[in-house]
Amino acid sequence: MAPSAILPEEVDAEVEYVIVHGGKGTLKRPILKGKAMKPTFEEIPQVDFANLDSGNIEDRQAIATNVRQAFSNVGFMYAVNHGISEELQADCHINNSDTIKGYEALLETKLDQKTRGDLKEAFSVGPSPYDPEQKPPPGLDLSKYPKKANQWPEQPKDFRKVMYEYRSALLEFGIKLMRVIALALGQEETYFDNLTGVDFAETRALHYPSQDVPEDVGIGAHADYSWFTLVNQLSATPALEVLNQNGHWVSAPPIPNTLVVNVGDFLERASNDYFVSTVHRVVNKTGEERYSIPFFFMGSPDFMIQTVPSCITPERPARYEPINTAEWIRERLLRARYKHPAGIAAREKESMGEL
Numbered sequence: 001m002a003p004s005a006i007l008p009e010e011v012d013a014e015v016e017y018v019i020v021h022g023g024k025g026t027l028k029r030p031i032l033k034g035k036a037m038k039p040t041f042e043e044i045p046q047v048d049f050a051n052l053d054s055g056n057i058e059d060r061q062a063i064a065t066n067v068r069q070a071f072s073n074v075g076f077m078y079a080v081n082h083g084i085s086e087e088l089q090a091d092c093h094i095n096n097s098d099t100i101k102g103y104e105a106l107l108e109t110k111l112d113q114k115t116r117g118d119l120k121e122a123f124s125v126g127p128s129p130y131d132p133e134q135k136p137p138p139g140l141d142l143s144k145y146p147k148k149a150n151q152w153p154e155q156p157k158d159f160r161k162v163m164y165e166y167r168s169a170l171l172e173f174g175i176k177l178m179r180v181i182a183l184a185l186g187q188e189e190t191y192f193d194n195l196t197g198v199d200f201a202e203t204r205a206l207h208y209p210s211q212d213v214p215e216d217v218g219i220g221a222h223a224d225y226s227w228f229t230l231v232n233q234l235s236a237t238p239a240l241e242v243l244n245q246n247g248h249w250v251s252a253p254p255i256p257n258t259l260v261v262n263v264g265d266f267l268e269r270a271s272n273d274y275f276v277s278t279v280h281r282v283v284n285k286t287g288e289e290r291y292s293i294p295f296f297f298m299g300s301p302d303f304m305i306q307t308v309p310s311c312i313t314p315e316r317p318a319r320y321e322p323i324n325t326a327e328w329i330r331e332r333l334l335r336a337r338y339k340h341p342a343g344i345a346a347r348e349k350e351s352m353g354e355l
């Protein structure tokens with residue numbers, strides 16, 4: 001969506017806001033117009049990962065420099081040459097099935113409270129090291145994980161296999177990206193290695209029907225509760241939008257063979273706000289169905305998210321207390337589920353601050 005028309009300041013008597021559901025609670029971002037507008041991004045940068053497996057640290061450092069720029073200025077990037085096989089990505093279209101049991105129906109979540117709900121269906125696959133496909137490390141303490149394994153439908157036949165293969169491929173890329181992020185934050189490459197020993201990532205296969213009602217959204221304005229999210233836009237339908245510092249929506253259209261990568265709340269927090277967990281939403285007015293598969297890289301449930309030492313300076317002391325990963329995820333998940341009693345209670349505790 002193009003930035004709204006520029007109005008002279010004096011005409012702009014009433015400030016409008018975008019309401020956002022993020023890790024810091026429900027917040028409002030003023031929509032800036034005219035002279036009030038700040039320099040900010042108008043498109044999503046692309047970063048080339050072709051040299052990710054280079055044996056040369058300078059090559060990996062060069063990627064880290066580009067990631068640092070993208071994550072600190074925009075909070076989003078397209079990863080080009082990410083190495084995830086095209087075949088596997090094409091197979092993921094198997095999610096295009098309405099026979100799947102246990103998925104989240106249309107209007108089940110409501111991130112933007114002004115809407116009737118999010119116009120999307122989802123099938124989520126979370127941590128379940130009891131499932132052999134997740135290749136749990138030997139000696140893993142299973143007591144930390146939910147006993148109930150992921151639920152899988154009988155049909156389509158290869159759904160479980162493909163989802164787990166896809167998850168493994170993204171996890172592998174994610175672990176490498178976490179190393180690049182460590183470099184980008186001025187740490188040793190291995191700085192986050194203990195975070196990724198046991199993963200707590202979630203894959204979500206999403207279907208967004210086209211929206212006819214003007215107020216409808218596919219997924220309301222929000223920031224992600226993850227270290228970062230890797231989004232495979234399976235359809236050619238442009239619908240993902242990213243909020244810039246002026247409160248204007250910038251389109252992130254699908255680019256073939258790229259992954260959209262965005263900073264999540266954990267990374268924003270650990271980087272002491274140097275990297276931004278940028279607000280985004282999905283609005284599908286194209287008349288076409290849209291499918292996408294976000295992969296939320298979350299780390300292990302008992303990992304304490306604390307500020308990276310190189311992100312603390314005399315001008316910017318640590319802004320956040322350490323927080324337990326599982327606790328934060330649970331709180332955030334419940335908040336979005338407006339029909340869930342615990343979600344209602346969590347939202348009632350919130351106050352509305354400014355972003």
Ligand SMILES: O=C(O)CCC(=O)C(=O)O
Nearest residue numbers: 206224231240282292294
């Ligand atoms: O479908 C997309 O492109 C993004 C979905 C998203 O933002 C989310 O599930 O958190």
Ligand SMILES: [Fe+2]
Nearest residue numbers: 222223224280
């Ligand atoms: Fe998101």
